[in-house]
Amino acid sequence: xxxxxxxxxxxxxxxxxxxxxxLIIVMPVATQGLKENKSYLFFLDKVKRVxxxxxxxxxxxxxxxxxxxxKEIEIYNLSDLELDLDISLYEKNxxxxxxxxxxxxxxxxxxxxGIVVDLGSGTTISCVKKDGIFLGGLILPGIxxxxxxxxxxxxxxxxxxxxxxxxxxxxxxxxxxxxxxIKFFVFEGLNYLLKCYKKSLGKDFKxxxxxxxxxxxxxxxxxxxxxxxxxxxxxxxxxxxxx
Numbered sequence: 001x002x003x004x005x006x007x008x009x010x011x012x013x014x015x016x017x018x019x020x021x022x023l024i025i026v027m028p029v030a031t032q033g034l035k036e037n038k039s040y041l042f043f044l045d046k047v048k049r050v051x052x053x054x055x056x057x058x059x060x061x062x063x064x065x066x067x068x069x070x071k072e073i074e075i076y077n078l079s080d081l082e083l084d085l086d087i088s089l090y091e092k093n094x095x096x097x098x099x100x101x102x103x104x105x106x107x108x109x110x111x112x113x114g115i116v117v118d119l120g121s122g123t124t125i126s127c128v129k130k131d132g133i134f135l136g137g138l139i140l141p142g143i144x145x146x147x148x149x150x151x152x153x154x155x156x157x158x159x160x161x162x163x164x165x166x167x168x169x170x171x172x173x174x175x176x177x178x179x180x181x182i183k184f185f186v187f188e189g190l191n192y193l194l195k196c197y198k199k200s201l202g203k204d205f206k207x208x209x210x211x212x213x214x215x216x217x218x219x220x221x222x223x224x225x226x227x228x229x230x231x232x233x234x235x236x237x238x239x240x241x242x243x
Contacts, residue, residue: 001020001048001049002017002018002019002046002047002048003017003018003047003048003049003050003051003237003240004016004017004018004043004044004047004049004050004051005018005050005051005233005234005236005237005240006050006051006052006053006054006063006236007053007054007098007101007232007233007236008031008052008053008054008055008056008059008060008063009031009055009056009098009120009121010031010055010056010121010122011030011031011120011121011212012028012029012030012031012121012212013028013029013030013031013034013040013059013063014026014027014028014212014230014232014233015027015028015029015040015043016230016233016234016236016237017043017046017047018237021237021241023230023233023234023237026230026233027039027040027043028212031056031059034059034062034063035062038066041066044067044070044073045070047073048072048073048074049073049074049075049076049240050067050073050074050075050076051075051076051077051078051236051237051239051240052064052075052076052077052078052236053078053097053098053100053101053232053236054078054097055096055097055098060077064077076239076240076243078097078100078101078236078239079097081239081243083100083104083239084104084108084132084242085100085103085104085107085128085132085134086132086133086134087100087134089133089134089135089136090134090136095134096124098118098120098232099116099118099124099126099137100134100235101231101232101233101235101236101239102116102118102126102208102210102231102232102235103116103126103128103134103235104235104238104239105228105231105232105234105235105238106128106208106231107128107129107130107131107132108132108238108242109234109238110206110208110226111130112130112204112206113128113129113130113201113202113204113205113206114127114128114130114205114206114207114208115127115137115194115197115198115201115205115206115207115208116128116137116208116210116231117190117194117207117208117209117210117211117221117224118210118211118214118231118232119142119143119209119210119211119212119213119214119216119217120142120211120212120213121142122139122140122141122142123139123140123141123142123143123190123211124137124138124139124140125137125138125140125193125197127197127201127205135201138193141185142213143182143185143186143213143217167180167183167184167187167188168180186217186220186221187220187221190221191221191222191223194207194221194222194223195223198223206225206226207223207224207225207226208224208225208226208228208231209221209224209226209227209228209229210228210229210230210231210232211229212229214227214229215229
């Protein structure tokens with residue numbers, strides 16, 4: 001059966017089209033431009049079921065309204081489902097639905113202790129045990145979000161982002177200082193954090209890298225066991241199958 005998984009983030013809405021549980025197409029649409037760019041409607045006559053996770057309530061309500069125009073589609077909201085994932089250690093109703101879906105996939109599909117590193121608008125680290133208990137994790141500034149923020153407060157980032165692995169520790173301009181500082185956070189900061197997690201939780205915890213920026217950085221982060229850029233979408237589809 002064909003299905004559509006929708007992951008609504010602060011910057012992008014990702015639509016994942018699944019055929020027989022295989023992820024065929026991923027279509028990202030800017031969250032702010034969703035009402036103007038309705039290319040995602042292309043999928044609606046090809047699916048019977050849709051599942052949605054969201055960190056932006058207004059956009060979720062808009063999408064549900066759009067999907068309901070096709071009365072033959074079954075619509076499922078992650079927040080309304082009973083999950084076979086224990087999140088009781090986390091503050092009630094505060095865990096992001098994208099993190100829930102990603103950890104659910106690690107727990108249910110891989111059946112491993114997992115540390116999920118999501119490089120998106122924000123950088124999140126989420127830890128889940130193979131028996132389905134969510135342990136917690138960190139929320140850090142997003143990589144590109146940090147660039148854009150600094151650009152707003154100081155006119156130093158007008159040129160396009162150019163990525164080089166080597167860090168120049170003696171930057172000689174504000175722009176270069178910002179660029180090299182963010183790279184330090186990615187290479188040294190994240191690598192150090194992952195070492196701390198491994199030391200604290202144990203070597204049997206596997207590191208999963210996901211998120212929109214994972215394509216840029218997965219070759220440069222150490223200790224990544226699984227590169228799964230669409231972990232949240234796959235988690236949503238698995239939830240849909242287990243309803």
